[in-house]
Amino acid sequence: MDNQRNLIIAVVLSAILLFGFDFVMRTYYPEPEEAPANMASREDAPVARVDGEITPDAPVVRDLDTELATTGRVAIDAPEIAGSINPVGARVDDITLKTHRQTVEEDSGPIRLFAPGGTDIQQFAQFGWVGEGVTVPDAQTPWQVVEGGELTQETPVTLAWDNGQGQEFRLTFRVDEHYMFDVTQSVANTGDGSIALRPYAFVSRTSANASPSTFTVHSGPIAEGNGSVNFDWDYEDVAEEGPVNLSGSTQWLGFTDIYWMSALVADDASAAEGTFRSTGADTFRADLIYDAVTVPAGETVSRTTRLFAGAKESAVLDQYEDQGVERFGLAIDWGWFRFIAWPMWQVLIFLFGLVGNFGVAIICLTLIIRLLLFPIAQKQFHSMAQMRAVQPKMKALQERYKDDKQQLQQEMAKLYKEEKVNPLAGCLPIFVQIPIFFALYKVLLLAIEMRHEPFFGWLRDLSAPDPATILNLFGLLPFDPPGFLAIGVLAVLLGFTMWLQFKLNPAAMDPMQQQIFMLMPWILMFVMAPFAAGLLLYWISNNILTLAQQWYLYSRNPELKAQMAKEREAKEREHERKKAEEG
Template identity: 40%
Template sequence: MDDQNKNLLIATALSFAVILVWFVLFPPPEPTVNPDTAVPAASDGTTPTIATTPDTAPGSTAVVDQTGPAAVEDAPRVPIETDRVIGSISLVGGRIDDLSLKNYRVELEQDADIVHLLNSVGSQSPYYALFGWAPGGGLTLDDVPSASTNWTVESGETLSQNSPVTLRWENPNGTVFRRTIEIDEDFMFTVTQSVENASDTAMTMAPYGLIARHGEPTDLKNFFILHEGVVAMADGTLAEIDYSDMTDFAVVPTEGARAEVTQVTESGWIGFTDHYWMTTLIPEAGTPFRQVAKYSDASNIYQTEAVQPTVTIEPGQTREVTTQLFAGAKEWETIRDYQEEGVDRFIDAIDWGWFFFLTKPIFWLLHHLNLLIGNMGWAIIGLTLIIKAVLFPLAYKSYVSMAKMKELQPEMEKIKERAGDDRQKLQQEMMEMYKKEKVNPASGCLPILLQIPIFFSLYKVIFVTLELRHAPWLGPFQDLSAPDPTSIFNVYGLLPWAAPEPGSLLALVFIGILPLLLGVSMWMQQKLNPAPTDATQAMIFAWMPWVFMFMLGGFASGLVVYWIANNTITFTQQYLIMRSQGYKPDVFGNIKSGIKRNPKTGEK
């Protein structure tokens, strides 16, 4: 076996092994469950137990709110409508519990339902935001508004951009609580809570905001490559907590549930992240607060809280505090803009993974290529061209070395004859020849090895970023985040019905156009060199492209487009460089030779 073929075999086998392990550990995700038909998570119908005072607050107690579904469903509502969202605010608790994203649909079809993000108590999957004040210093629950308080509208009719709404409630002592809610052109709510102390004594209380979720999301993917659950930033430290980890929290008596508490000194945020959507509480920058991630065993409710320091309002004094709530799509540009406006490291709410140093620049480049070209499929191909251009100096050295190895093939055969069975002598003479001719036999592996982390990083980008969701390319490929939708069953996209379900046995057997092109591109790349003379090695080479074809057939079609483009460019580069060095690959001759061989034994 010559060293060039040996190195190529090692590199190919290594990349095959890595992708195989990746495929086993991180298989393509199961199809998303339609929330309209999903079985709702278990819930007792009540709102959560809310620990709303900081540890330093005098008389700190948990506020238990048992507002039932009927009270919320029958309550008056304030409409929410902008160019991007639509929903309503319940006047019971002043909760933001009804919100849909007008620019996003559940399915690819144009008439599919728009994405419903927040839901009220009594729905299949209650998910909402609450704000309020926790009593301290001798105050009782009757002195402050709770999640069951009936608010009135003081000003505003519909919450929209540049049109805020103010809610009002007065306690038995005449103290007035107001809540002014604003929304911008995207997904950021600004909630300003104020207290006007009309009593003759000082009042001590702590402002809070919380996001409650009854049960796990019905469309939870439970996919290793994707984080879904709590996402939080505390003074520059990112925390990601899965739902399953929350149920293992230790019980904290002061919280009345299983909880993890973090004290933030300067800046941070906390909330829940889904695959493409997110809700996040963001206190004012520079304000210390307590982050709480909480799970209640009794009610099966997951909760995040931002509890700010206790304040004292003197008689006749008015105090106010402002908290922002992001509730919407994890659009890179939108989140980046909020970060530039002061939300600390908000871009990290997107799950970039361990290889963030690769995934972030890869996505940045892909995003701007898409803006320039106007098509994500062509942007992926453009990204491939740029990556290959960056790696070209290394590829050039590698292919030049491979061409020289071909020229040295007769000399290598002579050395093998002289050395016979003396392996030490063989290796010694080979190394002397490599040194003399300035050839590195391992250089052929490097381009393949460098492609592995890039491949994984691009897979992460394609799977987790919203910009790839429902991104069209051409023909039947209208969602590059989904597997190839073509198959022999729909005559490769010519007929209107769907291909077999991704992940099924039929989908693995009757693969689509893109996996076929992937297999052919790998096969053509192999044919730049003659088949190895060793029967076992020849058999492995013969089957490798088709094994990869079936393995990657269920991956996101955008990733397969990248791999096809990468193979095509690599073939072209290698062919031209090897010819420039005096070696002329006999592609068609190698194809004919391969056809004559027995695919099981590699023999002619």
């Protein structure tokens, strides 16, 4: 009866874990919903205020194709990005990434990062000034192209606007070989007296198409200032708490997804204030506002702000950091174990360049990690063998001092000292491995280089879940099973290899533990099924290498293997005896 009760408890707990995990993931970390085509967004137009605050206009609804078809747009054609600048408001509001596709299909088209304000996927950048007693350009200002015709890596473009009061405003755009714009804001004062202005720049975007922010990956506002990178705020926090004024000077700020980011980088020569704010209808702003500058009569004052709009490729971010953008590489949220994750990532990229297949690179990295941890595993195995050897003496002490717990503890400590056994030695190696495996999990989760990378056969994208699931007959039926029911080939292999591990390990002393251990591999099969194929490939490879390691260590310690087999037989006989008595 006890065994039946324990089995029922184990099944119930397993069901709670399985369904509870899916419920928590769907409730607190939902997949991003498809943005409705008629979603209203705010068109953000600045007004002149001495304090630099920028207020929005009323909501509008716009069609993407119609907006991009407007005449007079300044084309952008750089090595890795394409798009255009809208001369009305001088907005950078049309950017696609040439080297990243929407889906794994070759004809799926490039990733669209920026889109005009008022569209359902709006994201754009605007540069301007605020001031008092002087007319400044706003979102409706028609700028004129005065230098250049197409913005390329070799040819900058300059837009100009004259306010008719003795001030000419200019914006000069440059773009590099990757994802960085340099935007120089100039004011030439030909009037009679001095004027005071505050240059600003902002990025506006909708959160409707943002990647979900989870406890492992941040999505939303991001900023660098005062020597650290701030991941503290998400879209909901900003919407609920109002404008978020960042303390101290801000070096750069913007919005990040798992793979993409838009960020403004402040001029090195001046301090800037950073602010995040909600502008309604699921739209948000990252504002970078400089200190006020005085422009004397007959002089010109300039300020240069950089705009990053692209993919979070580790090598590219590090390159910009080397160019002076402080801590830009930390825009990838490596987490607490960055000191492990970053070197691990470098090794993975090196292996990928060596073997030419990201899946093979993951397997090679797993092998390297297992080899590095082999001395720890060997020590753990040796500790287990020692504990097995003193097991009969431990049982004798437990029987002798079963009514005197204090004396039992003293005798056990004496036994450990005499036999030179450390009962914690088998546990400590596990704690050493935890940060290593979590760091690798983060690496595979964040690496854009793994996006759309194939392994072989049906695995065409290691950053996506296994598409060949049992319920759709391994891809033959045209539908995707929901959530944890999408059990694919990799998930089955994961469960099977973990089950083999438990079978090879020493049998648990408690029948309840044995039943849980036998169920756990199949529970994890369901839990891990929705995760990226690359993560499952790593775990399967690790399980297989662990099995090989256990087989090798057992072959080096035949007496332990024989002892374990003897104990397992004794447990089975005891189980059969109790079963017969209950019957």
